[in-house]
Amino acid sequence: MQVFKAMFKVMRSRLPSALIYIVCFFAISAIIANASTKENKFEASRLGISIFDEDDTPESHALTDFLKKSNDIVEIENDRDIIIDSLYYKRIDYALIINKGYAERIKAGDTSELFGSYHMDDSFSVVYMGQVLDEYVNSVKAYISMGKTFDEAVTSTEEVMSQNAEVNMFRADNGGNSHFSVDFAGYFQYMPYILISIIISVVSLVLVTMNKKDIRYRTSCSCLKESSYTFQLFLGSFLFVFVIWILFMIAGMILNKEVYTGRAWYAVLNSFIFSIVVGTMAVLVASFEPKDNVLNLITQVLGLGMSFFCGIFIPVEVLSDKVLSAARFLPAYWYVRANNMIADITQFDLNEVIQCYLIQLGFAAAMVIITLLVRKVRYSGAAIGTAVKKAAAEH
Amino acid sequence: MENTVIKINNLVKRYGDLIALDHLDLEIKQGEVFGLLGPNGSGKTTTINCLLSLLSFDKGDIEIFGKKMTPVSYDIKKEIGVIMQNVTVFEELTVYENIDYFCGLYIKDKAKRREYVEEAIKFVELGDFRKFYPKKLSGGLLRRLNIACGIAHKPKLIILDEPTVAVDPQSRNRILEGIQELNRNGATVIYTSHYMEEVEQICTRIAIMDKGRKVAEGTKDELKRMIKNTETITIEILDIPDNIAKEIASLPHVYDTDISSGKLTVYCSGGKHNLTRVLEVLQKNELSFGRVYTELPTLNDVFLEITGKALRDKED
Ligand SMILES: Nc1ncnc2c1ncn2[C@@H]1O[C@H](COP(=O)(O)OP(=O)(O)O)[C@@H](O)[C@H]1O
Ligand SMILES: [Mg+2]
Numbered sequence: 090m091q092v093f094k095a096m097f098k099v100m101r102s103r104l105p106s107a108l109i110y111i112v113c114f115f116a117i118s119a120i121i122a123n124a125s126t127k128e129n130k131f132e133a134s135r136l137g138i139s140i141f142d143e144d145d146t147p148e149s150h151a152l153t154d155f156l157k158k159s160n161d162i163v164e165i166e167n168d169r170d171i172i173i174d175s176l177y178y179k180r181i182d183y184a185l186i187i188n189k190g191y192a193e194r195i196k197a198g199d200t201s202e203l204f205g206s207y208h209m210d211d212s213f214s215v216v217y218m219g220q221v222l223d224e225y226v227n228s229v230k231a232y233i234s235m236g237k238t239f240d241e242a243v244t245s246t247e248e249v250m251s252q253n254a255e256v257n258m259f260r261a262d263n264g265g266n267s268h269f270s271v272d273f274a275g276y277f278q279y280m281p282y283i284l285i286s287i288i289i290s291v292v293s294l295v296l297v298t299m300n301k302k303d304i305r306y307r308t309s310c311s312c313l314k315e316s317s318y319t320f321q322l323f324l325g326s327f328l329f330v331f332v333i334w335i336l337f338m339i340a341g342m343i344l345n346k347e348v349y350t351g352r353a354w355y356a357v358l359n360s361f362i363f364s365i366v367v368g369t370m371a372v373l374v375a376s377f378e379p380k381d382n383v384l385n386l387i388t389q390v391l392g393l394g395m396s397f398f399c400g401i402f403i404p405v406e407v408l409s410d411k412v413l414s415a416a417r418f419l420p421a422y423w424y425v426r427a428n429n430m431i432a433d434i435t436q437f438d439l440n441e442v443i444q445c446y447l448i449q450l451g452f453a454a455a456m457v458i459i460t461l462l463v464r465k466v467r468y469s470g471a472a473i474g475t476a477v478k479k480a481a482a483e484h
Numbered sequence: 485m486e487n488t489v490i491k492i493n494n495l496v497k498r499y500g501d502l503i504a505l506d507h508l509d510l511e512i513k514q515g516e517v518f519g520l521l522g523p524n525g526s527g528k529t530t531t532i533n534c535l536l537s538l539l540s541f542d543k544g545d546i547e548i549f550g551k552k553m554t555p556v557s558y559d560i561k562k563e564i565g566v567i568m569q570n571v572t573v574f575e576e577l578t579v580y581e582n583i584d585y586f587c588g589l590y591i592k593d594k595a596k597r598r599e600y601v602e603e604a605i606k607f608v609e610l611g612d613f614r615k616f617y618p619k620k621l622s623g624g625l626l627r628r629l630n631i632a633c634g635i636a637h638k639p640k641l642i643i644l645d646e647p648t649v650a651v652d653p654q655s656r657n658r659i660l661e662g663i664q665e666l667n668r669n670g671a672t673v674i675y676t677s678h679y680m681e682e683v684e685q686i687c688t689r690i691a692i693m694d695k696g697r698k699v700a701e702g703t704k705d706e707l708k709r710m711i712k713n714t715e716t717i718t719i720e721i722l723d724i725p726d727n728i729a730k731e732i733a734s735l736p737h738v739y740d741t742d743i744s745s746g747k748l749t750v751y752c753s754g755g756k757h758n759l760t761r762v763l764e765v766l767q768k769n770e771l772s773f774g775r776v777y778t779e780l781p782t783l784n785d786v787f788l789e790i791t792g793k794a795l796r797d798k799e800d
Contacts, residue, residue: 091588095574095581102576303572307633309555310536311589312562 092308092318096295096325103291110290114283136160136182136214139175141167148192151243155225156185172207182214183207185222198234200226216407224250273345274432277356280337281363281401281421285392287333288367289374292326293384296375330368334361355431355442362449363424369456370420376463395421405429420452487514488550489641489672490535495544497530497696504530505541506696512674512689517667519687520676521783527696528676529569532645536566548641562590565639565671569646571630573618579629580605580614587636604636607662624655631659635666642666643674648682660686680783692787699790704783711789712739712753713781717762719748720774728769735761748773 138160142149156162163181165171175181186205194203203226208215225246232242298304299322308318338357342348349357374387396402398412399421405413416422427445430436490512497505505527512518520528533539535546537555546553548560573582583601591597605611608628618626631647644663648656664686667673677683683690684704691701700707724743732748733741737755741748752758759778766773787793 091585095577095585098581099574099576298574298576303568303570304574306533306538307566307568307572307586308589309538310561310564310566311586312558313589314558315555 090321092299092313092321093325096299096322096329099295099298100291100329103294107287107291110283110286114279114286136217137163137180138218139163139165139172139181139184141184141186143189144187144191146192148195148239148243149187151240152187152191152225155243155247156221169207176207176209183218185218195226195229196233196239198230200230220406221250273341273347273353274356274428276341276345277360277428278425278432279396279401280360281367281399281424282392282396283337284333284360284364284367285370285395285421286388288330288364289371289391290384290388292329292368292371293375293379293388294381295329296322296326296372297378297384300375300378326368326372330364334364352431352437355439356428359424359427359431359442359446359449362446362453363420366420366424366449366453366456369453369460373456373460373463376460376467378467395419398422400425400429420449423448423452488512489514489516489548490674491545491547492531492535493545493547495531495534495541495546497527497534497539497541504696505534508544508693508696508698510691510698512672514672515667515670516689517663517673517675517687519683519690520674520693521678521680521683521690521787522676522693523678526678526693528678528693529645530696531693532643532674532676535643536561536564563640565634565637565642567631567634567642567644567647569649569676571618571626573626573629573633575618578615578617579610579621582618582629583632583636586633590637590639600636600638604632607635607665608632609658622652624651627651627655627659631662640671641674642671645676646678647675648677648679656682680787684783690783692783692790694787694791700786707783707786708781711781711786713751713785713789714754715752715758716779716781716785717750717752717759717776718778719750719762719766719776720746721748721766721771722746724748724771725769728765728771732762732765735765738762 138156140153140156140162142153153162163175165175165181165184172181172184176184184207186207188203188205191203194200204222206218208218228246228249229239229242232245233239237245309315337360338349347353370391374384374391379387398408398416399419400408400413400416401421405425408416413422423445427442427449430438430442430445488511490510492508492510495505495508496503508527508531510531520531522528530539534541535548535553537546537553537557548557549563551557551560553560574585577585580601583604584597587597587601587604591600605614608631610625610628610632613621613625613629618629621629627647627650631644634644635642642663647663648659651659660682663673663675675683675687687704689701689703690707691698692707693699700710702710729741729743729748732738732750735758737752737758738750739753740751742751743749750758750762759776763776
C-alpha cells in the first residue's frame with residue numbers, strides 16, 4: 090500500500106489551503122445565514138411604496154388594491170427629483186409606475202413593459218417587488234388564458250399568493266415535524282461550494298503528483314502491478330472524499346445543534362452522491378495534468394461558477410430562465426434542486442428527489458467515461474497502460 | 485561463466501519520422517559496468533526506456549535475465565534498480581519517505597525495508613538530511629537521493645541514465661565510486677552518459693552511440709586501438725615556413741598536420757619518440773617555439789574519427 094500511503098503524505102502539503110477553504114466556507118455560511126434572517130424579517134414588515142397609475146383602469150386599480158393589502162402606500166408627487174429624494178431618505182422603498190396600456194396588454198397576454206420603477210440598486214425591495222409583480226401578472230395571465238374573466242383571475246391570483254405567503258411563513262418557522270429546519274437545509278445548500286473547493290484542489294493535486302510522467306514511469310519500472318497502482322489511487326481518492334464528507338456531516342450536526350431524522354436523511358444521501366460526483370470531477374481535472382496555479386484557477390471557476398449558476402449563493406428564484414436552463418448541465422443544479430425539495434415539505438416529492446440523485450450519478454458516470462477517453466488520448470505513446478493490455482492479451 | 489544479463493536484438497524505435505533507435509544490438513554480461521556513451525539526442529534514454537518496457541517499440545526483441553521483457557514482467561522488474569535521467573522524487577515527501585516509498589514498491593516487509601532504507605541513506609551519505617524535503621537539497625544531494633531511491637532494494641541489475649548531470653565534481657566522484665562499489669558487491673550496471681571521462685573511469689565495456697546507432701563497442705583500450713591516432717602533439721609557434729611544415733608532415737608515423745592561430749598540431753599514428761623527432765626538425769632550423777604538449781587519444785577522438793564530429797562542445 091505504498092502508493093496509498095504516499096498519497097496521504099502528499100496531501101499533507103495541501104492542508105493549509107484546505108483549511109483556508111474551510112474558513113471561507115464557514116464565513117460565507119455565516120454571512121448568508123445572516124442575510125437570510127434579515128430577509129425573513131423584511132418580508133414580515135411592510136414596504137413603503139408609491140404607485141403612479143398612468144393607466145387608470147379598473148384593472149390597474151385592482152393591482153393597486155392588491156399591493157395595498159401587504160404594503161404601505163405613500164402618496165408623493167409624481168416628480169423624478171422628489172421620488173429619488175424620497176428613496177434616498179428612505180421615506181419610500183419603491184416607486185411603481187403602472188404604464189399606460191396595462192389593462193389592454195395583460196388581457197392580450199403580453200406581460201412586457203407593464204411597469205416602470207424607481208428604486209435603490211442594492212435593496213431587497215427590488216428583488217421582493219420584482220418577484221411579487223412577476224408572480225401577480227403571470228398568474229393573472231395564466232387564469233385569463235384558462236378562460237376566466239379578469240376579475241376572477243385577479244381573485245384567484247390573490248388567493249394563491251396569500252396562501253404561498255403563509256407557506257413561506259410556515260417554512261421559515263419550522264421545517265414541519267420532520268426535523269429539517271431552514272437553517273439546517275441552508276447548511277446543505279452551501280455545501281457544494283466547499284466540497285468542490287476542497288476535493289478538487291486536494292484530490293486533483295495528489296493525482297497529478299502521482300501521475301507525473303517521471304513518477305509514473307519510475308513506478309511502472311517497479312514490480313508493482315499496474316492494476317494495484319490504479320486501485321490504490323482510487324482507494325486513496327475515495328477515502329479522502331469520504332472522510333471530508335463525514336466531517337461535514339458531523340460538523341453540520343454540531344453547528345446546527347440538530348440530529349439527522351426524517352427527511353434530513355435524504356439531504357445526507359444527496360450530499361454523499363454529490364461528493365462522489367465531485368470526486369469524479371477531480372479525477373477528470375487531474376487527467377489533464379494541470380500545473381499548480383492552473384489547478385487553483387480551475388477549482389475557483391468550478392466552485393464559484395456552480396455556486397452562482399446553480400442557486401447556491403443566489404436563490405434559484407432570482408436566477409433568470411436562461412441561466413437555469415444552462416445550469417441543468419451542471420451537477421450542482423440537481424443537488425440544489427433536490428435539496429430545495431427536501432427542505433420544503435410542500436414541494437417534497439420522493440420520486441423527483443430520486444430522479445435528481447440519478448441525474449447526479451449520471452454526471453459521475455459521464456465524468457468517468459470522459460476521463461478514460463482523455464487518458465487514452467494522452468497516454469497513447471507510452472507502453473504502459475496500453476501495452477499492458479496488449480502484453481496481457483498476448484500471454 | 486559469463487552470463488548474459490541483457491540482450492537487445494535489432495531494436496527499432498521511431499518517433500513519427502524520426503528514427504530514434506536504428507537496428508540497435510546490445511549484449512550485456514553479468515558483472516559488467518556497461519557504458520552507453522553518446523551525445524545528447526543519440527538515443528540513450530530511448531534505449532533505456534525501451535529496455536524497461538516503458539516505451540513500445542517498432543521492431544526487435546529484448547531479453548533480460550534470459551526472459552523476454554514485457555510491461556508485465558514483474559519478476560524481471562523486481563531485480564532491476566532504475567535511476568532516471570530526471571531526478572524522480574516527490575517534492576512533498578522527505579528524503580527518508582522518498583527512499584521508503586520507492587523501496588517499498590519492491591520490499592513489502594517493514595523491518596527489512598527500514599534496514600534497507602537506512603543502508604541506502606548511509607551509502608549516499610544523506611544521513612544528516614533524512615527529514616529534508618527535496619527542495620532544500622542542492623543539485624548534488626538531489627542526485628544522490630535519486631540514486632538511493634533506485635538502489636535501496638538491492639537490485640541485481642542497476643540502470644543509471646546520466647546520473648551526474650549538473651553535479652559538482654566532489655559529488656560526482658562520490659557517485660562514481662559508489663557505482664563501482666555496487667558493482668563490486670555483485671550488481672551489473674548500465675551507465676549512460678555524454679561525459680567520456682566518466683565512462684572511461686568506471687566502465688568495463690562501452691558502446692558508443694550516435695543518431696540511434698551503435699557506432700563502436702569494446703573496452704576503452706579496444707576502442708582506442710580502433711582509431712589510427714595514437715598521439716597528438718601541439719606546439720605553440722608564431723610562424724613556420726612551408727618547407728619546414730612539409731618536412732614535419734613527411735616524418736614517419738605522422739599522418740596529418742595543422743597550422744592555425746599560432747599553433748602547430750601534429751597527428752601521429754603508432755611509433756615511438758614522435759615528439760623528439762618533431763622538435764629535432766624545429767631546432768635544426770633554429771625556429772623558436774613556446775609551450776609543447778602531447779595528448780593520448782580519448783574517447784572523444786574515437787567518436788570524432790568514427791562520426792566526424794565532436795562528442796560534445798568543450799564545456800557543457
Ligand atoms: N517523446 C518523444 N517524441 C519525439 N521525439 C523524441 C521523444 N523522446 C526523444 N525524442 C528524440 O529521440 C532522440 C533520442 O532522444 P534520447 O533518447 O532522449 O537521447 P539521449 O538520452 O541520448 O539524449 C532525440 O532526437 C530526441 O529528440
Ligand atoms: Mg537522455
